[in-house]
Amino acid sequence: MTHALPAALDAELSSLLGADGWRTDAAARRAHGEDDSRQWALPDAVAVPRDPGQVVAIVRACRAHRVPLVARGAGTGTAAAAVPFAGGVVVSFARMDRILDIRPGDRCAVVEPGVLNGDLQQALQPHGLFWPPDPSSAERCTIGGNLACNAGGPRAVKYGATRDNVLGLVAVTGAGELIRCGGPWTKDATGYDLTHLIVGSEGTLALVVEATLRLAPRPQAQAGLRMFYRDAAAAAAAVSRLMRQPQVPAMLEFMDASAIALLRRNGTEVPEAGAMLLVEADGDHETLPYALQALADAAAGEGLLSLDVAADGAARDRLWAARRALSPALRSIAPGKINEDVVVPVSRIPDLVAAMEALSAESALPIVVFGHAGNGNLHVNIMYRPDDAGENARAHAALPRLFECVLALEGTLSGEHGIGVAKRDWMARAFDAPTLAAMRAVKSALDPDGILNPGKVLPPL
Incomplete structure (x- = not known):
């Protein structure tokens, strides 16, 4: 469903952005109406600004006409946070894709939101540096998208997720004001920490136009x-x-037993086991052997069946091949997948795995569990055939059971994918009323008319 844009807004933004920066044609609208959640809705227009000044003008114009705004990177999110369900204007940051500064002496980089994570990593290589967040979509996702959902990845166990690796932001609030928070320093006790508040807010508080990483x-x-x-208990x-x-x-x-069994069925050479851990150490050439030995010593204990060491690049590639093969192998079970990135305390991993085994048996559907164990951030994959009405219904009935289990285990709904609309209605179960009220107050302060990504993250009153 689309909503006709006010003619004055159309004329103002068309004049500001030009024909290549203000798109109302069907092809552009359709291309910017979906993300990896497989949900979609048509925006009324697509704005492609070139600089922060244009973003300010876009927000102010849309606020004046009460038109919704949805920020968009590469559309790799899985929680439908970038889908414009309320119509309005999608703001694509595809043309704000410059690496503005790399400052090796300060160990930071200043970038625009449209920079691809993979392109930034390539640019940092000659400086002997990297930016730690490494989601599976790193080659094609944008820094702005990483900021929006507080993206993580396997390295988060040591280096932290996106929020831990952002020093400052320049952003445009829903009131059309350009704000600056943080900067090229790692210690700061000056005022409220707006930087880390905006990171992970999924475009509901402000549109990021520059980030210091x-x-x-x-x-x-x-x-x-x-x-x-x-x-799983021994592995946990x-x-x-x-x-x-x-x-x-x-x-x-x-990886749980179902993941290991899946790999075996698809030809990966791994032994039968109840669970598997993959561990990597990094450092310098002199200290790495000691680090590896310390990790091997900690891994040893009750329930360990076998341990393999991979010290060189080729051996490491073989070791991690099983992890890389897992997601593609899931499609051999069923074409449909509900993948949730829940988090539980590390000590409760066995309880979650046991609950998912029981849920799998009860729903008569395969459920495969794997993920970032050091953070307790596990990906629970409910597999089903979408064209089978019974399986489809059972898969979607299993999802609330998963969330109920996670909250009962003192966990949280998302570790790195975000809330969007996919988990929005569970926020009232994850937080008490006063906490949600505080979140709504923050939203109202930064976006007084509620035009930024409406209907996302916070459940309706």
């Missing part, structure tokens, strides 16, 4: 371990031991 030194060397355990106990000792793993990934 914290960079990390690129490690000289990496090595990996692969461990198989009798069951090993995760706790790994995270208690001083050597923080660079990556720590978990």
